[in-house]
Amino acid sequence: MRTNLMLATAFSALAALTVLPGCAVSRDQSSVGEYIDDATITTRVKSQFVESKLVDAAAISVETLNGEVMLSGFAKSAAEKAEAERIARSVKGVKSVRNALQIRAAETRDQG
Numbered sequence: 243m244r245t246n247l248m249l250a251t252a253f254s255a256l257a258a259l260t261v262l263p264g265c266a267v268s269r270d271q272s273s274v275g276e277y278i279d280d281a282t283i284t285t286r287v288k289s290q291f292v293e294s295k296l297v298d299a300a301a302i303s304v305e306t307l308n309g310e311v312m313l314s315g316f317a318k319s320a321a322e323k324a325e326a327e328r329i330a331r332s333v334k335g336v337k338s339v340r341n342a343l344q345i346r347a348a349e350t351r352d353q354g
Contacts, residue, residue, distance in 0.1 A: 279335060280306040286333045287311060296325045302343065304330070309337035316346040 283306045291299035302315040311330045317323040327341045 280308065283309065283311065283333060283335045287330045287336075290329045290333060291326065294325065294329060297322055297329065302326055306336075309335055310340065311336050311338070312340045312342065314342045315344070317343045318346055320345060 284304050287304045287306075288299060291297045291302060291304075298318065301317070302313055305312045305314075311333075313326055313330060317326065323341065323343045323345060326343060327339050330336060330339045330341075
């Protein structure tokens with residue numbers, strides 16, 4: 243499992259390094275280096291989500307701009323929302339976290 247995660251992380255980083263040098267810097271960032279740093283932070287946060295048994299990595303979107311991480315998507319509970327934020331804050335290079343996760347209410351079925 244750990245090997246697969248490491249391979250996925252390495253592949254993501256390699257893909258970013260291959261594609262990004264040919265891309266113009268966007269979102270008012272001052273350098274390609276900052277863009278790569280943001281991509282690295284995003285990859286690290288997502289990797290930590292995959293490792294966590296408390297967070298559904300597939301349901302949470304992670305975006306990073308100038309070290310600020312934005313979490314969006316759906317959490318199953320307040321505990322999952324808090325854990326996702328805690329994980330994101332623990333990643334090296336993260337300056338702040340904006341947690342816009344919505345808690346998905348338990349589905350109810352009408353019998354009528």
